[in-house]
Amino acid sequence: MPDIARGWALCFIAVANIMLYLHGREYGMRQKIVPDTTADQIVTFLTVALVDARVYPLFALLVGYGVARQLATRDRGVVRWRGIGLVLFGAVHGILLFAGDVLALYGILTLVLVGMRRVTDRTLLIVAAILLVPTALTQGVAFVAGTPAALVAAGFASATTCPTGVVFSVVHVATGPFGGLGYALLSLAVCQSRCFMKSRPARALSAVGQRSLTCYLLQSLIMVPLLPAWTLALGAELDATSALLAAVLTYAITMLVALALRRSGDAKPAEQLLRAIAQRGQRRREARSGAIANAVT
Numbered sequence: 001m002p003d004i005a006r007g008w009a010l011c012f013i014a015v016a017n018i019m020l021y022l023h024g025r026e027y028g029m030r031q032k033i034v035p036d037t038t039a040d041q042i043v044t045f046l047t048v049a050l051v052d053a054r055v056y057p058l059f060a061l062l063v064g065y066g067v068a069r070q071l072a073t074r075d076r077g078v079v080r081w082r083g084i085g086l087v088l089f090g091a092v093h094g095i096l097l098f099a100g101d102v103l104a105l106y107g108i109l110t111l112v113l114v115g116m117r118r119v120t121d122r123t124l125l126i127v128a129a130i131l132l133v134p135t136a137l138t139q140g141v142a143f144v145a146g147t148p149a150a151l152v153a154a155g156f157a158s159a160t161t162c163p164t165g166v167v168f169s170v171v172h173v174a175t176g177p178f179g180g181l182g183y184a185l186l187s188l189a190v191c192q193s194r195c196f197m198k199s200r201p202a203r204a205l206s207a208v209g210q211r212s213l214t215c216y217l218l219q220s221l222i223m224v225p226l227l228p229a230w231t232l233a234l235g236a237e238l239d240a241t242s243a244l245l246a247a248v249l250t251y252a253i254t255m256l257v258a259l260a261l262r263r264s265g266d267a268k269p270a271e272q273l274l275r276a277i278a279q280r281g282q283r284r285r286e287a288r289s290g291a292i293a294n295a296v297t
Helices: 002-019 038-050 055-073 076-096 103-115 121-137 141-145 147-154 162-174 176-191 200-210 212-223 240-263 269-296
Strands: none
Touching (some): 002 240, 055 076
16 A cells, blocks of 8 residues: 555655745745646646645655554664665755755655654554544544635635735645545545556556655656756646646656556666665664674673
8 A cells, every 4th residue: 555655646746746836926825836727726726725835745644654664674874874875865856857856855754763763552552542533523524624725726716815815825735634645545445446456557656656765856857957047947828637647648748658667577666766765874883883882891
């Protein structure tokens, strides 16, 4: 399930990110250009209501799941260095390619989770139960609460005062995690189908999900040379609808690359580099600890 969820969610990530590259026109709510046509209004509405601040929480949930599995099978030091590696990836990605990077944030989340490893199962279960009850009762909150901001951003409604716009935006972001959890449950439900899991779409999504870091970075490598004002500045020419199509095309390219990598020896370039950073960091730490122990004795 995690690979499938990461696989399709990266398409939504491409849609969310490409909208931030549009420029040269008036901006509305949620950093979206003011739509000029009905098609653009619909695209902007759907993007804000279903994508913005809703897909990244899904990835955060998957990061937490992955860290828990790694801590159960690997040395804690390796997982910690994996978090440090993500912070380094995020710093380079954010400085050179995309200022909206989230890899560094996920790296920090990994380090926090590693530090919580000694928390007892009883405490974790109590905290999980406390969080689960309101979540279970408010599954639709993310989509309902995201509607006002989406309506304003799309031009279907107006926030007549600045405070109103701020309130809509705050409510929209605050309810994002509910959307992420809802998408996770939807992915889990779809993956229960054996027929789907044996299908070509499932294999393609899995190939992307297994290389989510590679494909995420590849999206930026495709978009940055084309869209920003400091490169070819095509972001000034695209409207919301054409940007949506460009995002889907970008995702399709990353899927083809992922499938090609799987066929050619199951390569995972960014993931393998991250694993090498984690393993090297842990070996150096162990060597340093051994040297200190020998010096003391």
